[in-house]
Amino acid sequence: MYKKEITIYDIAAALNVSAATVSRALKDHPAISKKTRGKIREKALEMGYQTNALASSLRTSKSYTLGVIVPRLNSNFMSTVLAGMEKAASDAGYHLIIMQSFESEIKEKENAQLLFSHRVDGLMVSTTSTSPEPAHFKPFFAKNIPVVFFDRIPQKYNQYNCVTIDNREAAWQATRHLLDTGKTRVLHITGNTGIQVYKQRLEGYKAALSEANKPFDHQMVWETGLSVEDGEISAKRIMTMKPLPDAIFVANDTCAITIMHHLQKNGIKIPEQIEITGFNNDPFSEFSKPSLTTINYPGEEMGIKTVNLIIDKLNTKHIEPKGKQIVLKFGLLIRESTNQAAK
Amino acid sequence: MYKKEITIYDIAAALNVSAATVSRALKDHPAISKKTRGKIREKALEMGYQTNALASSLRTSKSYTLGVIVPRLNSNFMSTVLAGMEKAASDAGYHLIIMQSFESEIKEKENAQLLFSHRVDGLMVSTTSTSPEPAHFKPFFAKNIPVVFFDRIPQKYNQYNCVTIDNREAAWQATRHLLDTGKTRVLHITGNTGIQVYKQRLEGYKAALSEANKPFDHQMVWETGLSVEDGEISAKRIMTMKPLPDAIFVANDTCAITIMHHLQKNGIKIPEQIEITGFNNDPFSEFSKPSLTTINYPGEEMGIKTVNLIIDKLNTKHIEPKGKQIVLKFGLLIRESTNQAAK
DNA sequence: TTAAATAATGCAATCGATTGCGTTAACAAT
DNA sequence: ATTGTTAACGCAATCGATTGCATTATTTAA
Known part of the structure; x- marks a missing residue:
C-alpha cells in the first residue's frame, strides 16, 4: 500500500x-x-x-527547528511578529513550530514540554506567566538551549534574553500627551497587570500623572481582556460615569477603536469631549474616524530581532550567564483622536 | 559543558x-x-x-506534525485561519510547522520539500501556484500523505481535498447587491486572477453583470496586489476617471478601506456618489466610517475544518482516489458603504 | 505437587543518517 | 621496484525509542 x-x-x-x-x-x-x-x-x-530530517536530527542532535509560544496568534501585532520570525528563520535555514497558550500557564508549560521533546534548537516565548520566574523553561536552561522572550517578558527580565519595547516610557508619553492638552480625568483601560507589559504601561501612566501633579485614582484604572467585547462593556460603563472622563488611554487599538465607536454612537464627540489614545498601531487605526492616536509598535522588527538573537546564541558558544536585553524603538503617533497640533 | x-x-x-x-x-x-x-x-x-520525539518518530514513522504553507501569515484572515488550525491540531495531539511562500511558487516548492523531509503526517496549503496542477506535492501523493488545500486551491480542485467558500457565488451576491441599487458603472478591483479565488470572484462579478444585462468592460477590472499601497494607487487612478464609477467591488477589506478613505479625502461621498463593497469582514470593517459592506469569510472555521479533514484522512485508511471538497458558508454583510436598506 | 496458563519482563533488531577510523587504490618520489 | 602520500571510499557504531518474539516469574488449575 x-x-x-x-x-x-x-x-x-x-x-x-x-x-x-x-x-x-x-x-x-x-x-x-x-x-x-x-x-x-x-x-x-x-x-x-x-x-529524512528526523534521522539526521537524531544523529546530529540539531533539528534546525525553533519553537514559538504565544498567547494567541491572530492579533495584528502577533501575526506581524510571527511573519517576521518566519522570514528570518527561513532565511537562516530554520523553521518554526508555533503554539498558542491561550493565556493559560498550564498550556504554556505543556507547549514548552512538547517543544522540548521535539528537540527544538531554541525557544521563543511571549509568556503568559505572571510568576516572577517561569519555572517551566528549566529543562531548556539545563541543556543550554537558548530561550528568548519577546513582547511579554518575565518579571525578572534582566536574567533572561528579551526583546521588547520600553512599555513604561511609551505609556508615559501617551499619558503625558493627553495631560498636555489640559485633560484631568484620564481613564486607563488595560489588560492583566500581572503581565509585565501591562504592569509597565500602568507604571508609565502613573508616572505621567504624578509628574503633572495629578492624583492617582485606582478607580480610573480598569483591567479588562482588551477584546472587542471588553470594549463594548467598557463603553457602556463609561457612559454611566459622572463626570465623564475627558481622556482615555487604552492599552490596545482593538479595544480603543471599539470604545471610540460606541461612545460616538452615544453622541459623544471625539476628541472634543473625550480624547482617546490606543496602543499598537494596527493598520486600520489610521482609517478610523477620527483616526486614532496610538503607539507604533515594531512587530516585524521584533520578530526578526528575536530570531537573530537566538541564532546568534546558537552559533556562538555562549557562556554568558546573564541574559541580553534588546529594547526596540517605538513611536507616539499623534492623530485626530487627540486634538493637539503636533507638539 | x-x-x-x-x-x-x-x-x-x-x-x-x-x-x-x-x-x-x-x-x-x-x-x-x-x-x-x-x-x-x-x-x-x-x-x-x-x-525524544525525534527518535520515536523515526521508529514509528509518525510525527504528529502537520505542515502548513501560506502565502503570508500576517493578514487578519490568514492569522485567524491559523489560529483555528493550531487550536484544532493541538486538541488532537498534533502541532504545526508554519511556512510562508510569499507568493512565490519556488518558495512554496522548497517549503513543501522541507516539510516532507521532516516527515509531517499531513500538509495543508493555501497555494500560490497558478499552474493547473501543482506538481510539487507529488512526493506526498506518492507516499499517501494527506494534502488538503484551503482558501487558495488549485485550478483542478475537484481532484484534491479542499476547504473553501464559494467565491463565485459570494462575488455574485456582492456585485448583484450593487446593481440592485441601480448602479451601472461597477468597478472591480481584485488580485491576480491566475489565482483561483480571484478568478472565481471575477466570474461571479461577470455573471452578475450579465444577468442584469449590463455589458462587461474589461477596463473595469483592475488586477492589483490588494495591499494598502495598491489601494492608494487605485484611489488616485479612480479620481482620474470620467465618469466616475458609481460602485466598486474590491476583493479584500484592507484595500477597500484604503480606497474609501482616500476617496473621501478627495471629497467623494460614500455611499452617495460611490458605493463600496469589500471582502473578508476584517474586524475594523465594522468600525470604519461608513462601515463597510463586505463578505463574511469564516476564517477560524476554515482552519478547524481543514485540520479535521486531514486528521480524518489520517485515521481512516482511505482508499478514495478523489478528493473531498468542503464548502463553507459565507455571508454578505450589508452595511453603510452601500446605501441600501436590508433587502 | 506438577503441569498449564498467564503475567511480566528482556533480547535484539529496527528506523535512516552520520562520522571516526581503518582500508584500498592510485599516484608520486626515490 | 619499493616506500611514502594522497585521494576515495567502506565498516560499523551511534543517536533514542519501539516492538515482535522469546524467556522467566507468578498463578491457577488439576
Missing part, C-alpha cells in the same frame, strides 16, 4: 557504493570524487530521494 | 530493568505491572526525563 521509504541505502545499493559515501556525496563532503558525487546526485533525483 | 541527554536507558540502568520495560511503562502498556510502572514513572520525573 504505502510506498517504501527511499533511503541512502537504496541509492547505495543501486550504485554499488556504501551508504556512507552516499551520505557524504549528498552533502558535498570533499572526500568524495566529483564523478561519484555526480552519479549519486543523479540517482537520488531519479529515485525521488528525500532526506 | 552540555548536560547529557537523559534517555530511557538511564532510567533502565537506575532501576535495573530493561529499556523495553521503561518504554512500555511510560506509555501505559498493559503488560507492565502497576508496581514497576509506578517506580519508572517516579524515576523518570526525578531524573527529569523528557521523551
